[in-house]
Structure formats: structure tokens, C-alpha cells
Amino acid sequence: MLTAKKVSKAYPNNINEKTEMNAVSDVTVEIQDNAVTVIIGESGSGKSTLTRMLSYIEYPDSGSVFLDGTEITALRTPELRKLRGRVQLVMQDAASSLDPHHTAEKILAEPLKLLLHLDAVQRKSRISELFQMVQLPECLLKHRVSELSGGQQKRLCIARALAAEPRYILFDESFSGLDVTLKKQVLTMLKELQKTLDIGMLIITHDLDTAMYMADRIYVMRLGRIIETINHPRSFSDFKESYSQELVKAALYKRSALQYTANGF
Amino acid sequence: MFRKIFRKPQAVIGLSMMLLVLVCVIFAPMFAPNDPNKIDILHKFAEPSDKYPLGTDDMGRCVLSRLIFGARVSMSIALPTIGILAVISTLLATICAYAGGLVDRIFVIVSNIFMALPPFLVAMTLVGAFESKAFGISISIIAAMWVWNAQVVRTYVLREKSKPYIITCRMSGCTELRIVLKHIIPNIVPHLLVLYSTGFSSVIIMISSYAFLGLGLETGTAEWGAMLVNADKLIYSHPEMLIYPGLCILFAAAGFNLFGEALRDICDPREG
Amino acid sequence: MLEVNDLCIYTKDRRETIVESVSFNVGDGETLGLIGESGSGKSMTSKCIMRLLDPRCFTITGSVRWKNEEILSVKLPKDFRGNRIGMITQNPMTAFAPMIKLGKQLEMGFEPKGKASKKEFYERLNEALKRVNLYDMKKIINSYPDELSGGMLQRVMIALTMMKGPELLIADECTTAVDAASEYMILGELEKMKQNGMSMIVITHDFGVAARLCDNAAVMKSGRIIEYGRIFDVLRSPGNEYTEQLVSSSMLFREGVC
Numbered sequence: 049m050l051t052a053k054k055v056s057k058a059y060p061n062n063i064n065e066k067t068e069m070n071a072v073s074d075v076t077v078e079i080q081d082n083a084v085t086v087i088i089g090e091s092g093s094g095k096s097t098l099t100r101m102l103s104y105i106e107y108p109d110s111g112s113v114f115l116d117g118t119e120i121t122a123l124r125t126p127e128l129r130k131l132r133g134r135v136q137l138v139m140q141d142a143a144s145s146l147d148p149h150h151t152a153e154k155i156l157a158e159p160l161k162l163l164l165h166l167d168a169v170q171r172k173s174r175i176s177e178l179f180q181m182v183q184l185p186e187c188l189l190k191h192r193v194s195e196l197s198g199g200q201q202k203r204l205c206i207a208r209a210l211a212a213e214p215r216y217i218l219f220d221e222s223f224s225g226l227d228v229t230l231k232k233q234v235l236t237m238l239k240e241l242q243k244t245l246d247i248g249m250l251i252i253t254h255d256l257d258t259a260m261y262m263a264d265r266i267y268v269m270r271l272g273r274i275i276e277t278i279n280h281p282r283s284f285s286d287f288k289e290s291y292s293q294e295l296v297k298a299a300l301y302k303r304s305a306l307q308y309t310a311n312g313f
Numbered sequence: 314m315f316r317k318i319f320r321k322p323q324a325v326i327g328l329s330m331m332l333l334v335l336v337c338v339i340f341a342p343m344f345a346p347n348d349p350n351k352i353d354i355l356h357k358f359a360e361p362s363d364k365y366p367l368g369t370d371d372m373g374r375c376v377l378s379r380l381i382f383g384a385r386v387s388m389s390i391a392l393p394t395i396g397i398l399a400v401i402s403t404l405l406a407t408i409c410a411y412a413g414g415l416v417d418r419i420f421v422i423v424s425n426i427f428m429a430l431p432p433f434l435v436a437m438t439l440v441g442a443f444e445s446k447a448f449g450i451s452i453s454i455i456a457a458m459w460v461w462n463a464q465v466v467r468t469y470v471l472r473e474k475s476k477p478y479i480i481t482c483r484m485s486g487c488t489e490l491r492i493v494l495k496h497i498i499p500n501i502v503p504h505l506l507v508l509y510s511t512g513f514s515s516v517i518i519m520i521s522s523y524a525f526l527g528l529g530l531e532t533g534t535a536e537w538g539a540m541l542v543n544a545d546k547l548i549y550s551h552p553e554m555l556i557y558p559g560l561c562i563l564f565a566a567a568g569f570n571l572f573g574e575a576l577r578d579i580c581d582p583r584e585g
Numbered sequence: 586m587l588e589v590n591d592l593c594i595y596t597k598d599r600r601e602t603i604v605e606s607v608s609f610n611v612g613d614g615e616t617l618g619l620i621g622e623s624g625s626g627k628s629m630t631s632k633c634i635m636r637l638l639d640p641r642c643f644t645i646t647g648s649v650r651w652k653n654e655e656i657l658s659v660k661l662p663k664d665f666r667g668n669r670i671g672m673i674t675q676n677p678m679t680a681f682a683p684m685i686k687l688g689k690q691l692e693m694g695f696e697p698k699g700k701a702s703k704k705e706f707y708e709r710l711n712e713a714l715k716r717v718n719l720y721d722m723k724k725i726i727n728s729y730p731d732e733l734s735g736g737m738l739q740r741v742m743i744a745l746t747m748m749k750g751p752e753l754l755i756a757d758e759c760t761t762a763v764d765a766a767s768e769y770m771i772l773g774e775l776e777k778m779k780q781n782g783m784s785m786i787v788i789t790h791d792f793g794v795a796a797r798l799c800d801n802a803a804v805m806k807s808g809r810i811i812e813y814g815r816i817f818d819v820l821r822s823p824g825n826e827y828t829e830q831l832v833s834s835s836m837l838f839r840e841g842v843c
Contacts, residue, residue, distance in 0.1 A: 229834045
């Protein structure tokens with residue numbers, strides 16, 4: 049289990065104002081292995097900051113993060129480096145999270161070589177497998193990242209995260225801005241993969257539809273705090289807090305129109 | 314990549330110009346019709362002829378031969394200078410920018426001090442300290458210019474370092490050294506190419522300017538800058554003596570500039 | 586009101602087809618949805634209608650008639666864009682200049698001259714901003730674009746567009762880049778405008794948005810309209826597989842289905 053216990057982090061607010069703003073306040077979340085956890089929140093709710101702390105890119109100001117029992121916030125950089133690969137992060141902007149001059153093949157080869165220590169032959173076959181998993185055509189292997197389309201770059205990011213064979217993958221708003229049909233394909237694929245590969249997933253999103261489709265557990269986050277936790281969400285009426293219900297109202301606005309128009313009820 | 318170079322007219326022009334200069338440098342003895350230093354007072358200011366394609370100068374030396382050999386002198390100082398300059402600046406800047414913290418702050422303070430000194434002042438101060446004039450010129454240029462180049466490289470490194478893909482690399486298991494060598498440097502190479510190719514033309518011009526300040530090589534050396542100095546008293550009687558070496562300097566500098574910029578566009582068409 | 590007939594857009598040398606044989610109508614007070622994914626040509630079509638495509642880069646054939654007058658190849662009157670047809674785009678951040686305060690930028694769009702007309706302008710702006718649920722006009726006009734959230738900026742855009750009083754509004758993926766709460770507010774605004782009689786073209790890839798706002802729908806793929814009709818018909822009996830895919834992707838979660 050990947051847990052954040054009572055973590056807080058503050059950032060200075062504006063260049064003009066010297067006050068600090070709490071990005072994350074006293075948050076406790078559990079990412080279970082073998083399940084999909086979703087954090088729903090608006091922009092500014094602190095979800096990205098939380099994700100960075102969970103993937104040990106940043107240290108919290110207070111509180112701790114535990115990875116399978118080890119307190120990673122207590123570790124120093126050299127020891128942390130040994131744990132790289134257990135947790136992978138897929139960021140929102142695919143284009144800037146990949147080295148633009150590397151080919152797709154090289155991007156995938158890196159974790160295979162450095163984390164899994166595969167030799168060239170093993171790498172080649174594994175890269176083919178990964179490409180198939182994310183439904184990328186093999187002809188793109190030698191293309192540079194800057195030559196790929198947005199959707200292809202996103203899938204490459206996901207493939208890279210999978211290549212490291214992590215225990216946990218965190219998706220930070222990785223699906224917003226994707227074409228809807230592609231989004232459906234990717235999410236369905238991830239659902240499959242999660243079951244077969246036994247990975248714990250954390251999805252950060254503001255889209256309730258995505259959340260309900262994927263989640264085994266939902267955390268609702270607002271202004272740096274967790275305001276509601278829902279285990280095994282089944283329907284929109286599971287949301288009890290008033291803020292959560294606001295979000296539901298927003299989602300239902302479109303949904304009801306679609307259902308009514310499509311089904312007549 | 315080489316195909317791309319030939320498709321871009323700017324690159325081809327720049328490359329041709331560069332190659333012409335380099336050919337002169339390497340094959341000077343073959344191309345020059347006469348000995349550049351052979352004095353023949355009786356035939357001074359001769360008209361262009363078969364023997365002297367561009368005529369002779371005030372000491373009866375073949376102008377064309379002097380220009381061709383002049384390329385050799387200029388390049389043989391300029392090339393190693395820019396090479397060492399590039400290596401020092403890049404290394405220093407990359408280490409300081411990447412390490413950050415105290416190391417970087419010291420670098421900033423030191424370079425601020427150096428930047429307060431005008432390059433020519435530094436150059437003039439240093440050049441006299443060396444026995445070999447050529448060596449002196451080279452060292453003084455390096456000492457004067459390293460700080461400006463290093464600052465620019467530092468900015469590039471800092472910019473790359475803050476990009477999200479560096480985080481991704483760390484997650485993929487890269488050590489910091491690997492990140493610098495395989496990710497940061499390859500991504501700033503296009504910018505470095507432009508920096509150093511345009512820097513190269515500055516160096517050529519600087520070397521030529523030394524002669525103007527009287528800090529150049531021994532009088533009478535076949536070198537463009539020296540030829541310019543020599544010709545300044547002939548500006549009304551024989552202006553071509555001024556124009557020829559001037560054009561050569563311009564040609565060499567422009568060639569490197571054009572090629573460098575074209576190369577940058579090829580490597581990184583998105584930027585610029 | 587707006588009739589598009591057999592519109593084709595090619596690159597200048599006719600090598601690539603961007604949009605082919607697109608025809609649709611927008612009647613008075615009607616809302617048309619142009620639904621498709623990236624690359625379907627929907628944005629290009631709307632830009633073409635607004636005459637925003639550079640004739641040096643594109644070859645355009647077909648006819649676009651605004652109130653029975655051909656507008657494709659004629660010189661447009663100065664107030665055509667903005668006053669007759671208004672447009673809201675996807676990314677509000679790039680619609681504003683980053684280094685100029687919003688108040689000044691908004692003024693630039695209207696050029697009020699003299700103290701009296703400035704006062705009037707700001708009154709109208711206040712009204713418009715209130716209609717999009719932005720009540721702190723002072724804060725907004727003194728902010729730079731990057732100080733406001735995407736959702737707020739989008740609403741400022743809407744307010745601005747409304748102040749010009751267009752007869753047809755083109756909303757090009759205007760909720761794609763904002764979060765759910767802002768989307769809700771913006772869609773609410775658009776619905777209000779629709780109820781007040783505004784004719785609209787809503788460009789989106791989300792059938793949920795289309796179902797909410799549109800009367801008619803045109804589904805676009807690879808530059809062609811593959812389905813066109815009343816929104817009810819398109820949703821209830823999609824004519825082809827792609828439309829079905831789009832509809833099902835717009836609503837992933839089926840209640841009661843695990």
C-alpha cells in the first residue's frame with residue numbers, strides 16, 4: 049500500500065503577497081495495490097502536489113509517506129534512488145514530460161535498461177509488447193517524440209510507466225484533453241491491465257464520469273483537504289457532502305441531457 | 314540529417330563558404346600562386362596580371378597569396394580558440410547550473426566580476442604577457458569571452474533542467490550524470506551550435522582587430538587584420554588593399570554564421 | 586440564417602483535403618452541434634465561416650450564405666466579426682495578451698472615447714460580467730490574464746462576446762480546457778443565451794454538451810459530415826458505428842453496471 053499520512057505542503061502565494069498558501073493540508077490517503085483509487089478535485093485543490101509527494105518527487109513539509117511499509121519521507125536521496133521504479137507518474141502534459149529528441153524506442157528502453165537490467169534482445173521484445181499494450185503501431189518505434197501526435201505521446205507516456213513494472217502508477221489528469229474515443233480506449237485498457245498486472249492505480253481527475261467508471265475508491269479533495277471518501281462507489285447518490293454534490297450536479301447536467309435525449313427517460 | 318542540410322539553401326551557402334575558407338587553409342601552398350612573403354619592391358602596386366592575379370601590395374608581395382595564407386593564420390588561431398572556449402564554457406556552465414546551490418552562486422558572483430571587465434581591456438592586458446604572440450591572442454580571447462559564453466550556456470542548462478521530462482527520466486532510473494550527458498546536453502546542442510558558430514565569427518573579427526591595436530602578430534605577417542592595418546594609409550591611393558582583406562574577414566565570418574544558424578534550424582525547427 | 590452549401594477547404598496546392606462537401610443550416614434561434622474529434626475539420630469549418638482562413642494558404646470552394654447573402658468571397662463589413670457572428674475559442678489563456686491588464690484589453694475591443702462613453706462602457710461591462718456570475722469587476726479589470734483561472738477567463742470571454750451583441754455565436758470547444766465546475770457554469774450561460782433566442786453553433790467532441798445545448802447535430806469525421814439531423818434522431822438511432830462510439834464514449838459510467 050502507498051499511503052500519505054497527514055501530509056501538508058505550503059507554497060508561497062504570489063510574488064506580490066508574502067503569505068503562504070497551503071496547497072495540501074493534513075491529508076491522509078491510501079492507495080491500495082490491486083485497486084483503482086481516484087481523487088476528484090478542481091484546479092487548485094492540491095491534487096497535483098499530493099501526487100508529487102506520493103511519487104517522492106517532492107518532500108512534504110510535515111507528515112509522512114509510506115511505500116509498502118517503508119517510510120520514504122525519512123530516506124535520503126541515495127536510498128530513494130533504489131526505490132525508483134516502484135511508483136511511476138504519468139503527467140498531464142505528455143509532450144513536455146518526454147525528451148523531445150529521443151525516439152519512442154529509446155524512451156521505453158531507458159527504464160527497461162536502468163531499472164529492469166534487461167539486455168538488448170530482451171528489451172526489443174518487451175518494447176514490442178508494450179507497444180501492443182497501448183495500441184501503438186510498430187512503425188512509430190523510430191519516430192522522435194516531437195513527431196508523434198498528442199494521443200500517441202500520451203500512450204507512450206503510459207507505456208513508459210508500464211515499462212518500469214511499477215507497483216503503483218499515478219495518473220495526474222492524464223486523460224483530460226484526449227479525444228473521447230481515445231480516452232475510452234485508454235481507460236478500458238488500463239482497467240484490464242490493472243487486473244492482469246496487479247498494479248495499484250491512482251487517477252487524478254476532475255471528471256466525475258471517468259471517476260465513476262474507474263474507481264474502487266474515491267477521495268474528494270477541495271482546497272487542500274479531503275472532504276469525502278467513498279468506498280466502492282455505485283451511483284451518484286453515494287456522494288453525501290455538499291461540495292461533492294455540487295460536483296455531481298455539474299456532471300449530471302450533461303449526463304441527464306444525454307440520457308434523456310438518447311433514451312427518452 | 315545530412316539530407317536536410319542540403320535541402321536548405323542557407324545551409325548550403327554557409328557550408329560552401331566555410332569549406333572554401335577551410336580549403337584555403339589546408340591547401341594554401343597549392344592555391345597561392347606566389348610566396349606571400351616574397352618582397353619585390355620593384356613591382357610594388359603592380360596591376361593584376363597572370364603572375365599576380367590581384368596585383369601586389371606596397372612591398373611587392375602577391376596580394377592573392379597573402380589572402381590565401383592569411384586564412385591559414387586566422388583560422389589556426391581562431392579554431393583552437395573557439396574549441397577551448399567551447400569546452401571550458403560548456404563544462405563550467407553545465408556543472409554549475411546542474412549542481413545548483415552554493416556552487417552555482419559562486420559561479421554567478423565570479424562571472425559577474427568578470428563581466429564588469431571589458432573584453433578588449435582583458436585582451437590587451439593579457440596579450441603582452443606571452444612570448445608567442447599567437448598564443449597570447451588566443452589566451453586573451455578565451456579569458457575575455459569565456460564568461461559571456463558560460464552565462465548563456467548556463468541559462469540553457471537551467472531551462473532544460475526545469476522541464477518536466479527530467480522528472481520522467483529520474484523515474485526511469487537515470488542517474489544525474491546520465492541525465493546531463495544523455496538528455497540535457499543533446500537538447501542544448503542546437504543552441505550551442507549557433508552560439509559557437511556565431512562566436513567563431515566574432516573571434517575571427519577579434520583576431521583581426523588585434524592588429525589594429527598594434528597587438529597583433531609581427532608586422533608583415535600575411536594575416537587579414539594585419540593587411541587591413543597596413544592598408545589604412547593607402548585608402549585613397551589603393552583602396553582595394555583595404556577591401557580585399559575586409560571582404561575575406563566578412564566572408565569567413567558570414568559563412569560560419571549562416572551555417573551555424575541553418576544547422577540550428579535543422580536540429581530544432583520548433584525554436585526560432 | 587446561416588446556410589453552408591458544399592463547402593470544401595483544401596491546402597493551397599490542393600494536395601490535402603481538410604474539409605469536403607460540408608453542408609448545414611442554422612435557422613433563427615436554432616443551435617447546431619458540430620461534433621467530432623481532433624482532425625475532423627470542425628474548427629476549420631467554423632474559422633472558414635468567420636473568414637479567418639488565409640486565402641494564400643487555403644483553397645476554398647462552395648457557398649456560405651448569411652441571411653441570404655453570400656459571404657465567402659466578398660469583402661466583409663468591419664463589424665461582421667464580433668457584431669454579427671461572435672466566436673468563443675477553446676483556450677482562454679491565449680485569447681488575451683499576457684502583459685496587459687484585462688481592463689485595458691477589454692477597452693481595446695470597444696475603444697470608448699471620452700469620459701462619458703468610458704463610464705457607459707464599464708457599466709455595460711459590469712452588467713455583462715454579472716450575467717456570467719462574475720461579480721467583482723474591479724478585481725477582474727485590474728488583473729492580468731494569468732491571475733485568473735481558465736474558467737473565469739472563459740466567462741470573461743463570453744461576457745465580452747455578448748457585449749458585442751452578435752446574432753450568431755460560435756462556441757469552439759469552449760469547455761474542453763476548463764474543469765467540471767467551470768464547465769457547468771459556462772454551459773449554463775450558453776443555455777441561458779439559447780433561451781434568450783441566440784442562434785449558436787456549438788463545436789465539441791462531447792455528446793453530453795451537444796445533448797444539452799443543440800437542436801440539430803452534424804457529426805464530422807475526417808473532414809466530412811457523416812451524420813446530420815435532429816439531435817434526438819442522431820442519438821437514438823445513430824446511422825453508423827463511429828457515431829455510436831462517440832456517444833458511448835461521452836458517457837462511460839453506466840449506473841448499476843459494474
